[in-house]
Amino acid sequence: MKYAVHLLIKPNKIEKRLYQSSLAKAALERSSLIVLPTGLGKTIVALLVGIERLEQCGGRVLVLSPTKPLVEQHAAFFRSSLNMNPDEILVFTGELSPSKRGELWSTGKIIVSTPQVIENDLVAGRLRLDDVAHITFDEAHRAVGDYSYVYIAETYMHQAKSPLILGITASPGASTNRIQEVCQNLHIEGVEIKTEFDPDVVPYTYEKEIEWRYVNVPDEIRKVRELIGGVLTDRINELKRVGVLGPKRKDISRRELLWLQNNLQRRLKRNPNPQSFRVISLLAEVFKIKHAMDMIETQGVSALQKYFDRLRNEAESEGGSKAARRLVGEDNIKEAMRLVEGREESHPKLEMVSQIVGEQLCKNPDSRIIVFTNFRDTAELVTRSLGRLSGVKPVRFVGQASRFKDNGLSQRAQVEILQKFKSGEYNVLVGTSVAEEGLDIPSTDLVLFYEPVPSEIRSIQRKGRTGRGRVGKVVVLVTRGTKDESYRWISMKREKSMYKKMKKMKESWTETGKGLKKECEKEQKQLVDF
Numbered sequence: 001m002k003y004a005v006h007l008l009i010k011p012n013k014i015e016k017r018l019y020q021s022s023l024a025k026a027a028l029e030r031s032s033l034i035v036l037p038t039g040l041g042k043t044i045v046a047l048l049v050g051i052e053r054l055e056q057c058g059g060r061v062l063v064l065s066p067t068k069p070l071v072e073q074h075a076a077f078f079r080s081s082l083n084m085n086p087d088e089i090l091v092f093t094g095e096l097s098p099s100k101r102g103e104l105w106s107t108g109k110i111i112v113s114t115p116q117v118i119e120n121d122l123v124a125g126r127l128r129l130d131d132v133a134h135i136t137f138d139e140a141h142r143a144v145g146d147y148s149y150v151y152i153a154e155t156y157m158h159q160a161k162s163p164l165i166l167g168i169t170a171s172p173g174a175s176t177n178r179i180q181e182v183c184q185n186l187h188i189e190g191v192e193i194k195t196e197f198d199p200d201v202v203p204y205t206y207e208k209e210i211e212w213r214y215v216n217v218p219d220e221i222r223k224v225r226e227l228i229g230g231v232l233t234d235r236i237n238e239l240k241r242v243g244v245l246g247p248k249r250k251d252i253s254r255r256e257l258l259w260l261q262n263n264l265q266r267r268l269k270r271n272p273n274p275q276s277f278r279v280i281s282l283l284a285e286v287f288k289i290k291h292a293m294d295m296i297e298t299q300g301v302s303a304l305q306k307y308f309d310r311l312r313n314e315a316e317s318e319g320g321s322k323a324a325r326r327l328v329g330e331d332n333i334k335e336a337m338r339l340v341e342g343r344e345e346s347h348p349k350l351e352m353v354s355q356i357v358g359e360q361l362c363k364n365p366d367s368r369i370i371v372f373t374n375f376r377d378t379a380e381l382v383t384r385s386l387g388r389l390s391g392v393k394p395v396r397f398v399g400q401a402s403r404f405k406d407n408g409l410s411q412r413a414q415v416e417i418l419q420k421f422k423s424g425e426y427n428v429l430v431g432t433s434v435a436e437e438g439l440d441i442p443s444t445d446l447v448l449f450y451e452p453v454p455s456e457i458r459s460i461q462r463k464g465r466t467g468r469g470r471v472g473k474v475v476v477l478v479t480r481g482t483k484d485e486s487y488r489w490i491s492m493k494r495e496k497s498m499y500k501k502m503k504k505m506k507e508s509w510t511e512t513g514k515g516l517k518k519e520c521e522k523e524q525k526q527l528v529d530f
Contacts, residue, residue: 003015004048006048008054008055008083008084010081010082010083017041017044018200019194019204023045023192023194024048027164027166027192028049028164029190030190031164031166031186031188031189032165032166032189032191032192033168033169033172033190033191033192034166034167034169034194035170035172035191035192035193035194036168036193037194037195037201037205038170040196040201040205043168046063046138046168047078047081049136050110050134053164054109054110054133054134056133057162058131059131059132060111060131060133061111061133061134061135062118062129062134063112064114064136064137064138065112065113065115065138066139066142068093068411069418070138070139071092071112072091072415075112078110078112084109084110088107088108089108090104090108091112091113092104092112092113092114093117096117101117101121101127102121102126102127105126105127115147115148115149115152118148119148119151119152122151123151128159129159130160132160132163134165135163135164135165136168137149137165138168139168139169140168140169140172140182141171141173141178143167143181143182144178144185150185153185153186154187157187163187165186165187167186171495171498209473210476211473211476212476212488213356213475213476213477213478214478214479214480215348215349215479216348216480216481217479217480217481217482218347223339224304224336224340225296225297227332227333228333228336231327231332232286235282236249236286238282239252239282239283242279244282244283257286261283261284264276264279264283265280281321281326284321288311288323288324288327289327292307292308292311292333294482295375297479297484298349298451298482298484299347299349299373299377300350300381301340301343301344301347303381304336305340305341305343307377308336311328315327315328349479350381350385352477353371353450354385354386356446357371357386357389357392357448358392360473361391362391365391366424367444368427368429368444368445369446369447370428370429370431370444370446371428371429371430371431372449372450374433374451375432379397379398379432380396382430382450383395383396386430392427393427393428394427394430395421395430396431397409397414397431397432398431399432445472446472446474446475447473447475448474448475449474449477451478451479451487452476452487452488452491453487453491476488
């Protein structure tokens with residue numbers, strides 16, 4: 001194995017890979033968005049660019065990442081890899097007081113931070129970015145809307161003497177508008193994309209088998225589905241009567257619901273009226289009914305029971321919504337609640353998870369497995385079910401937020417769980433979306449989707465958790481005749497579309513010569529041969 005050679009890199013520490021060197025070289029020439037599959041060293045590219053800018057320009061570099069565990073993970077990697085005083089590699093999070101951050105800023109060469117902290121300090125005038133030679137925006141696809149990345153990038157371009165930006169992500173999104181928004185917000189001048197099939201990447205990837213397994217909606221829950229479906233039809237008809245939907249419409253998508261809600265809320269600010277309030281409440285009911293339908297079809301009885309518990313709690317609480325109160329008083333919903341009360345779980349997905357996990361651990365007892373599910377309630381159910389199997393040591397891995405009868409995990413607890421997963425104290429991680437993005441989770445032998453996800457970003461991140469250090473397998477469970485089936489095709493279509501649009505964008509920018517080389521005040525050096 002050959003290793004990267006640089007004055008600031010410890011000997012025999014970072015493997016020398018041609019694709020990482022070429023990406024770093026491109027990112028030194030102009031502000032770039034780099035798209036690279038999970039597990040192929042996006043952080044190494046950021047490190048290579050950052051240390052070269054320190055050599056060229058002096059000052060300091062800033063590395064931004066969305067969460068505290070990710071920030072600490074990156075900082076630990078930099079400290080272990082670089083010939084630098086560890087005190088010059090700083091971690092900025094909300095746990096460090098603003099005054100302390102102000103004191104430390106000038107002493108750091110590499111500052112790894114959550115973006116909200118830097119945004120707050122910029123707004124308050126506690127720091128400036130004049131001498132920041134480079135900023136890396138990790139998980140760059142977040143740079144949309146009013147996310148902190150947008151403000152920081154804009155401020156950096158105004159304040160820095162010689163700004164250079166690197167955005168890194170495994171998946172910027174399938175929508176051309178979204179990709180363009182990310183590029184515009186980060187002042188990107190060039191796009192670089194690598195896939196697992198590029199010749200210079202292939203030697204570092206492993207085979208990844210993807211399997212789709214189908215299950216049927218159990219007969220015993222069809223009655224519950226019919227009851228909930230009856231309420232949904234009633235509310236759809238009401239939306240037709242008030243003129244929100246056309247007379248021939250049979251359903252409405254979540255995207256349309258959100259669009260309608262946002263439009264009506266904007267109108268209400270200009271012209272409050274009872275009719276608009278009623279329609280907004282009606283749309284909220286449709287959201288809740290659709291969620292209940294998803295629970296019973298794709299998650300099972302236990303998940304629906306817990307959702308009904310929260311719905312009742314919302315309806316009975318002092319600040320509860322009118323939508324929740326109306327639904328809880330609906331005869332069909334009352335009957336559905338009665339039918340699922342105290343019922344044992346019967347969704348075939350749960351049995352299939354146990355079967356698949358059991359087979360994998362029987363074949364290889366040292367395996368590491370991740371089960372992804374969209375909902376916390378399902379994560380708890382799956383963890384409990386797997387815990388009954390011999391040789392299976394599962395752990396639930398969710399976000400920080402707490403809600404009714406469901407406490408979240410602190411970032412410290414998340415880090416501890418991941419450490420125990422690496423060491424083998426746990427061999428199955430049952431996680432929600434918090435396990436998808438960036439965290440230093442070891443390569444797994446099996447990634448299991450409890451349901452498909454329509455987001456190409458999330459799908460790519462999930463699948464990237466296997467096939468990293470060895471051959472991996474992805475299994476996706478699909479319930480026939482439900483949104484699972486449509487989500488499967490949506491995700492696949494969007495993933496293909498994303499790569500196609502990114503490559504087209506790269507070719508277009510290359511042809512037009514867009515992007516100017518960023519020069520330091522000092523004479524520009526050649527990129528060291530990594």
